Amino acid sequence: MLSNINIWQFIGGLGLFLFAMHLIENALSTLGSKSFNNFLIRHTDKPVQSVLSGGLTTAMLQSSSLVGLLVLAFTGAGLMSLNNALGVIFGSNLGTTMTGWIVATIGFKLDLDALSLPLIALGSFFVVLSKGRKQQVGMVLASIGLLLLGLEFMKDSVSDLKTLFDINSLRDFSAIQFLLFGAVFAAVVQSSSATMIIALAALDGGIISLPSAAAVAIGADLGTTSTIVIGATNGTPNKKRVAAAHVIFNVVTDLIAFILLMPLLQFIIWIGIKNPLYSLVAFHTLFNLIGIILFLPMINKLAKFLETLFVEKEIVISHYIRQITPDVTTAALIAIRKETSHLIQRVLAQNCKGFVPKIRKPPGLLPLHDTLDMETDETTSFTHLYHATKLLEGEILLFATDLQAHTLEAAEAKELNELLSAIRNAMHASKNIKDIQHDLNDFELSSKQAIMRFLGQINQLMQEFYTAIYTLKSDSGDPVLTEELQEVSQHTKLKHDQFHAEIFTAVHKREIADTEVSSMLNVNREILNSNLAIIHALSNYHQAQYIENA
Incomplete structure (x- = not known):
């Protein structure tokens, strides 16, 4: 005993x-x-x-x-x-x-x-x-x-x-x-x-x-x-x-x-x-x-x-540009347009995984052509997807640089610039979410009601935003209207301002510490910037589509 x-x-x-x-x-x-x-x-x-x-x-x-x-x-x-x-x-x-x-x-x-x-x-x-x-x-x-x-x-x-057993046995x-x-x-x-x-x-x-x-x-x-x-x-x-x-x-x-x-x-x-x-x-x-x-x-x-160890094989993420060369400018431009659509879809899918719980994919279709199945393994992290999308961005930009070495018509050059702007905006949207991962993780561990409420409101906002994005395209496949994008943009800004005011109300009520205020304001700002960047990316993409069809 x-x-x-x-x-x-x-x-x-x-x-x-x-x-x-x-x-x-x-x-x-x-x-x-x-x-x-x-x-x-x-x-x-x-x-x-x-x-x-x-x-x-x-x-x-x-x-x-x-x-x-x-x-x-x-x-x-x-x-x-x-x-x-x-x-x-x-x-x-x-x-x-x-x-x-x-x-x-x-x-x-x-x-x-x-x-x-x-x-x-x-x-x-x-x-x-x-x-x-x-x-x-x-x-x-x-x-x-x-x-x-x-x-x-x-x-x-x-x-x-040492009184319970013979310590001399340890000498063996x-x-x-x-x-x-x-x-x-x-x-x-x-x-x-x-x-x-x-x-x-x-x-x-x-x-x-x-x-x-x-x-x-x-x-x-x-x-x-x-x-x-x-x-x-x-x-x-x-x-x-x-x-x-x-x-x-x-x-x-x-x-x-x-x-x-x-x-x-x-x-x-x-x-x-x-x-x-x-x-x-x-x-x-x-x-x-x-x-x-x-x-x-x-x-x-x-x-x-x-540095000679663990050398990975070159990873190719692209679907379209890897199948052709930039020598035929018309085909190359179409491939970049499709790849731009692919990148925007990746950004939307991975951004959903940047929140806890994960933002559910809404019913409907994205306002993009050439949509792909972007469902990913549940165990694949946001960070892993982000780095893969960065590789895709690099592939597209390298291909676009080679394409620009060829003679392009004015309309083609303008379309290419719009597509590259769409890519930049989409990547900005993804980076905004990447930059707040540590803040979101800290919020998830908090037991404060004000922070938990804020976290729930963020998830609801993102669910509403993605639902709005997925309902922009009609069943007939008509291009999204600029007015609809502007409405989504205005609603996004309104929600940002509401959250901004609620954060300061929580501060006034002493519901959150001073050190937490800057993190909450930062998250609110980065989510606004991310969502607006998505809207700009879609606008750029459809402007390029308009140039092509003009």
């Missing part, structure tokens, strides 16, 4: 620790998401700078996994070069060792009950009674209290554990077994910090020796590579390259650390760090520092090597 109590106390403490880490990560990323993001993007121009930025950001966010996923996102979006991304990833490995230093310094030296309960109490009051940044600060304080409480539970359970375990335990456990809980805490607790309780704990630390470092690998599985080639670099860095660094395990521990003792807990975290820091020193001069060469 006693052993069961200790086991559940340990598991409960571990669960509380992981839960607290999750809360801290969310609260810190909410408090400074834009600041951290801008910091990473702006301060990663040089290899050394990117390593320092990665280490500092990870130390502040207390999550190398989160920083790794941010780097994947920035790399996939083209905001960070592969060279700079590698530096941040290497630095994040060093930054995550800060958790061990904090826990070794505070967690095993102070009365954690006396420290954790006041933090939980103070933080909880802030969470319940405050809003905005103060609420998030309260969440950080309460989470730190929960983290320390979980650590205390683990310490207490481990301190009694090899270093490789402890390494594998650390790797598997870190991969399962997705936290090298939690694995390090277990190693520190076991070391402090006399359950395992320092070399065994050091092997667990090496395994923990290796196990967390699973997070970034999973995050890059279905990503762009650059995302996969960043993940591969993370794996290469960790495997090489951890292999060196394992081979030099005893010499490194002896070196740490030689320089005067004799406390086992400090020796363990110093070992964790030291072998990551060795890895950075080893890889830093090779970042450019490693990036060039990685």
Whole structure:
């Protein structure tokens, strides 16, 4: 019975620790998401700078996994070069060792009950009674209290554990077994910090020796590579390259650390760090520092090597222009018109997937010729569709450039310009929706009634807008009238103004925080711009059709 109590106390403490880490990560990323993001993007121009930025950001966010996923996102979006991304990833490995230093310094030296309960109490009051940044600060304080409480539970359970079985049996375990335990456990809980805490607790309780704990630390470092690998599985080639670099860095660094395990521990003792807990975290820091020193001069060469990996075959999205050459201008112009219709249809279909829940496709036909079946797999994300449509835009523009090298009649040149304007407007409409994805995701996670109401109104507006677009074309196939487009445009602007007023009413009633106002206004503006751009694209397309038939 006693052993069961200790086991559940340990598991409960571990669960509380992981839960607290999750809360801290969310609260810190909410408090400074834009600041951290801008910091990473702006301060990663040089290899050394990117390593320092990665280490500092990870130390502040207390999550190398989160920083790794941010780097994947920035790399996939083209905001960070592969060279700079590698530096941040290497630095994040060093930054995550800060958790061990904090826990070794505070967690095993102070009365954690006396420290954790006041933090939980103070933080909880802030969470319940405050809003905005103060609420998030309260969440950080309460989470730190929960983290320390979980650590205390683990310490207490481990301190009694050595009385329940013969700890000498652990001496038969090899270093490789402890390494594998650390790797598997870190991969399962997705936290090298939690694995390090277990190693520190076991070391402090006399359950395992320092070399065994050091092997667990090496395994923990290796196990967390699973997070970034999973995050890059279905990503762009650059995302996969960043993940591969993370794996290469960790495997090489951890292999060196394992081979030099005893010499490194002896070196740490030689320089005067004799406390086992400090020796363990110093070992964790030291072998990551060795890895950075080893890889830093090779970042450019490693990036060039990685660029030879995960090379995708050229993707062709077009349906019509790929089947002909621009030599016959009449046929080429018809192909561009059809491809323009194809692109507009893609934009409308993918924009529907940019909202949660997805905007339902209304009954009826689009006011376009040569309509295609744009139904997509439910699992295909908006971002994936957006990048595919960007490829289609590039194909059309390249083909149009080749066509313009030929002699065109005045009417043909005018028609081509209208079609290219339609393409630009359609892509603007898509980019507007892409730019508010993070805001919509934040709204979806909010529990505030005003924000949930706003989100529902947005979805209703978009459903009404798409219904109006799909009813513009009559069954006889007559072209849409300019007056009808103007009516839809006026209705769209009216709804925008209504939402604008309602947002400020909610602000006046203190239903939303000041920090949320700008996001709501931005979403309202971008949706207006997107819908108006769709209308302009349709107008351009039908103007081109009018020129052709004139």
